[in-house]
Amino acid sequence: MTKTKTPNYSHLLPPSWKSQVSSWLTEDTPSFDYGGFVVGEDLREAFLWGKGSKPAVLAGTPFVDEIFRLLDCTVEWHVAEGDEFEPIKHVATVRGKARYLLLGERIALNLLARCSGIATASKRTKDLADSYGFRGVIAGTRKTTPGFRLVEKYGMIVGGIDPHRFDLSSMIMLKDNHIWSAGSVTAAITRAREVGGFSLLLDVEVRDEEEANEAIAAGADVIMLDNIEGGELVSVARRLRDRWEGKGKKFLLETSGGITESNLRERAISGIDILSTSSVHQSVQHIDFSLKIQIPPS
Numbered sequence: 001m002t003k004t005k006t007p008n009y010s011h012l013l014p015p016s017w018k019s020q021v022s023s024w025l026t027e028d029t030p031s032f033d034y035g036g037f038v039v040g041e042d043l044r045e046a047f048l049w050g051k052g053s054k055p056a057v058l059a060g061t062p063f064v065d066e067i068f069r070l071l072d073c074t075v076e077w078h079v080a081e082g083d084e085f086e087p088i089k090h091v092a093t094v095r096g097k098a099r100y101l102l103l104g105e106r107i108a109l110n111l112l113a114r115c116s117g118i119a120t121a122s123k124r125t126k127d128l129a130d131s132y133g134f135r136g137v138i139a140g141t142r143k144t145t146p147g148f149r150l151v152e153k154y155g156m157i158v159g160g161i162d163p164h165r166f167d168l169s170s171m172i173m174l175k176d177n178h179i180w181s182a183g184s185v186t187a188a189i190t191r192a193r194e195v196g197g198f199s200l201l202l203d204v205e206v207r208d209e210e211e212a213n214e215a216i217a218a219g220a221d222v223i224m225l226d227n228i229e230g231g232e233l234v235s236v237a238r239r240l241r242d243r244w245e246g247k248g249k250k251f252l253l254e255t256s257g258g259i260t261e262s263n264l265r266e267r268a269i270s271g272i273d274i275l276s277t278s279s280v281h282q283s284v285q286h287i288d289f290s291l292k293i294q295i296p297p298s
Helices: 018-030 034-039 062-070 097-131 149-158 175-181 187-195 209-218 230-244 261-265
Strands: 043-050 073-076 089-097 137-139 172-174 200-207 223-225 252-255 273-275 289-293
Touching: 018 062, 018 097, 018 252, 034 097, 043 097, 043 200, 062 073, 062 097, 089 097, 097 137, 097 261, 097 289, 172 175, 172 187, 175 187, 175 200, 187 200, 187 209, 200 209, 209 223, 209 230, 223 230, 230 252, 230 261
Parallel strands: 137 273, 172 200, 200 223, 223 252, 252 273
Antiparallel strands: 043 089, 043 289, 073 089
16 A cells, blocks of 8 residues: 655745745844854754643644754754654754854744644644544634734644635635625625636625525525524524525535534534634644753763
Protein backbone atom coordinates (compact mmCIF):
# COMPACT_ATOMS: atom_id res chain seq x y z
CA MET A 1 0.00 0.00 0.00
CA THR A 2 1.31 3.47 -0.91
CA LYS A 3 1.82 5.70 2.10
CA THR A 4 -0.14 8.95 1.95
CA LYS A 5 2.23 11.86 1.48
CA THR A 6 2.07 14.57 4.13
CA PRO A 7 0.64 17.70 2.47
CA ASN A 8 2.89 20.75 2.21
CA TYR A 9 0.55 23.38 3.61
CA SER A 10 3.01 26.17 2.82
CA HIS A 11 2.05 25.81 -0.85
CA LEU A 12 -1.30 27.38 0.06
CA LEU A 13 0.26 30.67 1.10
CA PRO A 14 -0.02 33.69 -1.24
CA PRO A 15 3.03 35.59 -2.56
CA SER A 16 2.43 38.40 -0.07
CA TRP A 17 2.82 36.30 3.07
CA LYS A 18 6.55 36.83 3.51
CA SER A 19 6.13 40.60 3.59
CA GLN A 20 3.79 40.13 6.55
CA VAL A 21 6.50 38.26 8.41
CA SER A 22 8.97 41.06 7.71
CA SER A 23 6.49 43.60 9.09
CA TRP A 24 6.24 41.63 12.34
CA LEU A 25 9.99 41.98 12.83
CA THR A 26 9.81 45.70 12.06
CA GLU A 27 6.99 46.14 14.57
CA ASP A 28 8.79 44.29 17.34
CA THR A 29 12.14 46.10 17.04
CA PRO A 30 11.44 49.58 15.66
CA SER A 31 14.67 51.12 16.95
CA PHE A 32 17.52 49.83 19.18
CA ASP A 33 17.97 46.15 20.10
CA TYR A 34 19.22 46.58 23.65
CA GLY A 35 19.06 42.90 24.53
CA GLY A 36 20.95 41.99 21.38
CA PHE A 37 23.74 44.35 22.43
CA VAL A 38 24.11 42.34 25.63
CA VAL A 39 24.38 38.87 24.06
CA GLY A 40 26.35 39.63 20.89
CA GLU A 41 26.81 37.42 17.85
CA ASP A 42 28.31 34.17 19.10
CA LEU A 43 26.84 31.17 17.29
CA ARG A 44 24.34 29.37 19.46
CA GLU A 45 21.82 26.54 19.33
CA ALA A 46 18.34 26.87 20.82
CA PHE A 47 15.76 24.16 21.58
CA LEU A 48 12.10 24.85 20.86
CA TRP A 49 9.93 23.05 23.39
CA GLY A 50 6.23 22.25 23.04
CA LYS A 51 4.82 22.47 26.56
CA GLY A 52 1.43 22.49 28.25
CA SER A 53 -0.43 19.56 29.73
CA LYS A 54 -2.35 18.06 26.79
CA PRO A 55 -1.57 16.76 23.27
CA ALA A 56 -1.39 19.53 20.67
CA VAL A 57 -1.22 19.92 16.89
CA LEU A 58 1.83 21.73 15.52
CA ALA A 59 0.90 24.49 13.07
CA GLY A 60 2.68 27.57 11.75
CA THR A 61 6.09 26.18 10.81
CA PRO A 62 6.41 28.07 7.46
CA PHE A 63 5.98 31.37 9.32
CA VAL A 64 8.57 30.40 11.92
CA ASP A 65 10.97 29.31 9.19
CA GLU A 66 10.62 32.70 7.50
CA ILE A 67 11.04 34.64 10.74
CA PHE A 68 14.38 32.99 11.39
CA ARG A 69 15.43 32.96 7.72
CA LEU A 70 15.20 36.76 7.72
CA LEU A 71 17.53 36.68 10.72
CA ASP A 72 20.07 34.34 9.08
CA CYS A 73 19.11 31.44 11.36
CA THR A 74 18.09 27.89 10.46
CA VAL A 75 15.31 25.74 11.89
CA GLU A 76 15.42 21.94 12.08
CA TRP A 77 11.97 20.54 12.83
CA HIS A 78 11.61 17.34 14.84
CA VAL A 79 7.79 17.33 14.54
CA ALA A 80 6.05 17.72 11.17
CA GLU A 81 3.45 20.37 10.43
CA GLY A 82 0.00 19.04 11.31
CA ASP A 83 1.30 16.26 13.56
CA GLU A 84 0.07 15.86 17.10
CA PHE A 85 2.67 15.80 19.86
CA GLU A 86 2.66 14.99 23.55
CA PRO A 87 4.22 17.64 25.80
CA ILE A 88 6.90 18.22 26.84
CA LYS A 89 8.37 17.75 23.35
CA HIS A 90 11.58 18.95 21.70
CA VAL A 91 9.78 20.32 18.64
CA ALA A 92 12.67 21.99 16.79
CA THR A 93 16.27 23.16 17.00
CA VAL A 94 17.11 26.70 15.88
CA ARG A 95 20.70 27.69 15.06
CA GLY A 96 22.22 31.12 14.52
CA LYS A 97 23.82 34.12 16.16
CA ALA A 98 22.63 34.70 19.71
CA ARG A 99 21.16 38.14 19.18
CA TYR A 100 19.29 37.00 16.08
CA LEU A 101 17.84 34.00 17.88
CA LEU A 102 16.47 36.38 20.50
CA LEU A 103 15.20 38.86 17.91
CA GLY A 104 12.97 36.14 16.46
CA GLU A 105 12.12 34.36 19.70
CA ARG A 106 8.98 36.13 20.88
CA ILE A 107 7.46 36.64 17.42
CA ALA A 108 7.96 32.97 16.58
CA LEU A 109 6.58 31.77 19.93
CA ASN A 110 3.49 34.00 19.75
CA LEU A 111 2.80 32.95 16.18
CA LEU A 112 3.26 29.26 16.90
CA ALA A 113 1.19 29.42 20.10
CA ARG A 114 -1.88 30.86 18.38
CA CYS A 115 -1.67 28.96 15.12
CA SER A 116 -1.15 25.64 16.94
CA GLY A 117 -3.95 26.50 19.35
CA ILE A 118 -6.35 27.00 16.45
CA ALA A 119 -5.20 23.80 14.73
CA THR A 120 -5.58 21.85 17.99
CA ALA A 121 -9.09 23.19 18.67
CA SER A 122 -10.07 22.57 15.04
CA LYS A 123 -8.92 18.95 15.16
CA ARG A 124 -10.60 18.37 18.51
CA THR A 125 -13.91 19.79 17.25
CA LYS A 126 -13.81 17.75 14.05
CA ASP A 127 -12.92 14.56 15.91
CA LEU A 128 -15.80 15.17 18.31
CA ALA A 129 -18.27 15.75 15.47
CA ASP A 130 -17.02 12.61 13.73
CA SER A 131 -17.63 10.63 16.92
CA TYR A 132 -21.27 11.78 16.82
CA GLY A 133 -21.60 10.44 13.28
CA PHE A 134 -21.63 13.87 11.61
CA ARG A 135 -20.65 13.61 7.95
CA GLY A 136 -20.93 17.25 6.98
CA VAL A 137 -18.34 20.03 6.95
CA ILE A 138 -16.93 21.68 10.07
CA ALA A 139 -15.92 25.26 9.22
CA GLY A 140 -14.38 28.23 10.99
CA THR A 141 -15.72 31.76 10.52
CA ARG A 142 -14.48 35.17 9.38
CA LYS A 143 -14.42 36.42 12.99
CA THR A 144 -10.64 36.56 12.82
CA THR A 145 -8.05 39.02 14.13
CA PRO A 146 -7.47 41.95 11.73
CA GLY A 147 -4.03 41.61 10.15
CA PHE A 148 -3.65 38.01 11.33
CA ARG A 149 -6.36 36.27 9.29
CA LEU A 150 -3.91 34.41 7.06
CA VAL A 151 -2.32 32.67 10.04
CA GLU A 152 -5.64 31.88 11.70
CA LYS A 153 -7.28 30.48 8.57
CA TYR A 154 -4.09 28.51 7.89
CA GLY A 155 -4.34 27.00 11.38
CA MET A 156 -7.89 25.83 10.68
CA ILE A 157 -6.76 24.05 7.51
CA VAL A 158 -3.84 22.35 9.28
CA GLY A 159 -6.29 21.25 11.99
CA GLY A 160 -8.42 19.54 9.35
CA ILE A 161 -11.47 21.78 9.08
CA ASP A 162 -12.84 24.06 6.35
CA PRO A 163 -11.71 27.70 6.67
CA HIS A 164 -15.05 28.97 5.27
CA ARG A 165 -14.79 32.17 3.22
CA PHE A 166 -11.49 33.95 3.53
CA ASP A 167 -12.77 37.48 2.99
CA LEU A 168 -15.74 39.47 1.69
CA SER A 169 -14.73 38.70 -1.90
CA SER A 170 -14.50 34.92 -1.46
CA MET A 171 -18.23 34.19 -1.35
CA ILE A 172 -21.39 36.25 -1.26
CA MET A 173 -22.82 36.08 2.24
CA LEU A 174 -26.00 38.00 2.99
CA LYS A 175 -26.68 38.49 6.68
CA ASP A 176 -29.50 40.22 8.55
CA ASN A 177 -28.21 43.75 7.92
CA HIS A 178 -27.95 43.11 4.18
CA ILE A 179 -31.51 41.76 4.07
CA TRP A 180 -32.99 44.57 6.15
CA SER A 181 -31.19 47.19 4.06
CA ALA A 182 -32.34 45.60 0.78
CA GLY A 183 -35.93 45.25 1.97
CA SER A 184 -36.33 41.47 1.79
CA VAL A 185 -34.53 38.18 1.34
CA THR A 186 -35.58 37.98 -2.31
CA ALA A 187 -34.52 41.56 -3.08
CA ALA A 188 -31.10 41.01 -1.50
CA ILE A 189 -30.50 37.77 -3.41
CA THR A 190 -31.66 39.26 -6.72
CA ARG A 191 -29.31 42.22 -6.37
CA ALA A 192 -26.38 40.00 -5.35
CA ARG A 193 -26.89 37.73 -8.35
CA GLU A 194 -26.73 40.70 -10.71
CA VAL A 195 -23.07 41.28 -9.83
CA GLY A 196 -21.85 37.98 -8.38
CA GLY A 197 -21.94 35.96 -11.56
CA PHE A 198 -21.83 32.18 -11.77
CA SER A 199 -18.54 31.62 -9.94
CA LEU A 200 -19.56 32.73 -6.44
CA LEU A 201 -21.75 30.75 -4.07
CA LEU A 202 -24.48 32.69 -2.31
CA ASP A 203 -24.85 32.02 1.43
CA VAL A 204 -27.91 33.62 3.09
CA GLU A 205 -28.48 33.91 6.83
CA VAL A 206 -32.11 33.35 7.84
CA ARG A 207 -33.91 33.71 11.15
CA ASP A 208 -36.65 31.16 10.66
CA GLU A 209 -38.20 28.58 8.34
CA GLU A 210 -40.22 31.17 6.41
CA GLU A 211 -37.09 33.12 5.47
CA ALA A 212 -35.33 29.86 4.61
CA ASN A 213 -38.04 28.94 2.10
CA GLU A 214 -37.90 32.43 0.60
CA ALA A 215 -34.12 32.17 0.21
CA ILE A 216 -34.33 28.75 -1.45
CA ALA A 217 -37.03 29.95 -3.84
CA ALA A 218 -34.89 32.98 -4.76
CA GLY A 219 -31.90 30.76 -5.59
CA ALA A 220 -29.58 30.78 -2.57
CA ASP A 221 -26.89 28.08 -2.62
CA VAL A 222 -26.42 27.86 1.16
CA ILE A 223 -29.07 28.48 3.81
CA MET A 224 -27.57 29.49 7.15
CA LEU A 225 -30.00 28.59 9.92
CA ASP A 226 -28.65 31.09 12.43
CA ASN A 227 -29.14 30.32 16.13
CA ILE A 228 -31.72 27.62 15.41
CA GLU A 229 -30.85 24.63 17.56
CA GLY A 230 -32.05 21.51 19.32
CA GLY A 231 -35.25 19.84 18.21
CA GLU A 232 -36.23 22.91 16.18
CA LEU A 233 -33.11 22.57 14.03
CA VAL A 234 -33.88 18.93 13.32
CA SER A 235 -37.51 19.72 12.43
CA VAL A 236 -36.73 22.73 10.24
CA ALA A 237 -34.01 20.90 8.33
CA ARG A 238 -36.31 17.92 7.69
CA ARG A 239 -39.23 20.06 6.52
CA LEU A 240 -37.02 22.09 4.18
CA ARG A 241 -35.65 18.92 2.59
CA ASP A 242 -39.13 17.44 2.19
CA ARG A 243 -40.68 20.61 0.77
CA TRP A 244 -38.07 21.15 -1.94
CA GLU A 245 -37.33 17.56 -2.88
CA GLY A 246 -37.64 17.03 -6.65
CA LYS A 247 -38.30 20.70 -7.39
CA GLY A 248 -34.94 21.49 -8.97
CA LYS A 249 -33.56 23.56 -6.11
CA LYS A 250 -30.11 22.55 -4.94
CA PHE A 251 -29.04 23.99 -1.61
CA LEU A 252 -26.90 23.26 1.44
CA LEU A 253 -28.03 23.78 5.01
CA GLU A 254 -25.65 25.45 7.43
CA THR A 255 -26.00 25.83 11.20
CA SER A 256 -24.19 28.62 12.99
CA GLY A 257 -24.31 30.74 16.12
CA GLY A 258 -23.09 29.93 19.62
CA ILE A 259 -21.68 26.50 18.77
CA THR A 260 -19.13 25.11 21.24
CA GLU A 261 -17.82 21.68 22.09
CA SER A 262 -20.39 21.44 24.91
CA ASN A 263 -23.41 21.78 22.58
CA LEU A 264 -21.88 20.32 19.43
CA ARG A 265 -23.86 17.08 19.59
CA GLU A 266 -27.25 18.76 19.16
CA ARG A 267 -26.05 20.77 16.14
CA ALA A 268 -24.05 18.03 14.39
CA ILE A 269 -27.11 16.31 12.94
CA SER A 270 -27.55 14.33 9.74
CA GLY A 271 -29.73 16.95 8.02
CA ILE A 272 -27.04 19.63 8.22
CA ASP A 273 -24.32 20.02 5.58
CA ILE A 274 -22.15 22.72 7.19
CA LEU A 275 -21.51 23.48 10.81
CA SER A 276 -19.68 26.81 11.20
CA THR A 277 -18.24 27.96 14.50
CA SER A 278 -15.89 30.65 15.80
CA SER A 279 -15.05 28.58 18.89
CA VAL A 280 -12.03 27.10 17.08
CA HIS A 281 -10.31 30.48 16.82
CA GLN A 282 -11.96 33.11 19.03
CA SER A 283 -10.65 33.00 22.62
CA VAL A 284 -9.02 29.67 21.83
CA GLN A 285 -6.44 28.38 24.31
CA HIS A 286 -2.93 28.94 22.99
CA ILE A 287 -0.33 26.19 23.04
CA ASP A 288 2.66 26.91 25.27
CA PHE A 289 6.07 26.92 23.58
CA SER A 290 9.46 28.09 24.81
CA LEU A 291 12.85 28.66 23.16
CA LYS A 292 15.93 27.93 25.26
CA ILE A 293 19.46 28.77 24.13
CA GLN A 294 21.76 25.92 25.03
CA ILE A 295 24.90 26.66 27.02
CA PRO A 296 27.93 25.44 25.07
CA PRO A 297 30.20 22.95 26.82
CA SER A 298 33.10 24.62 28.61
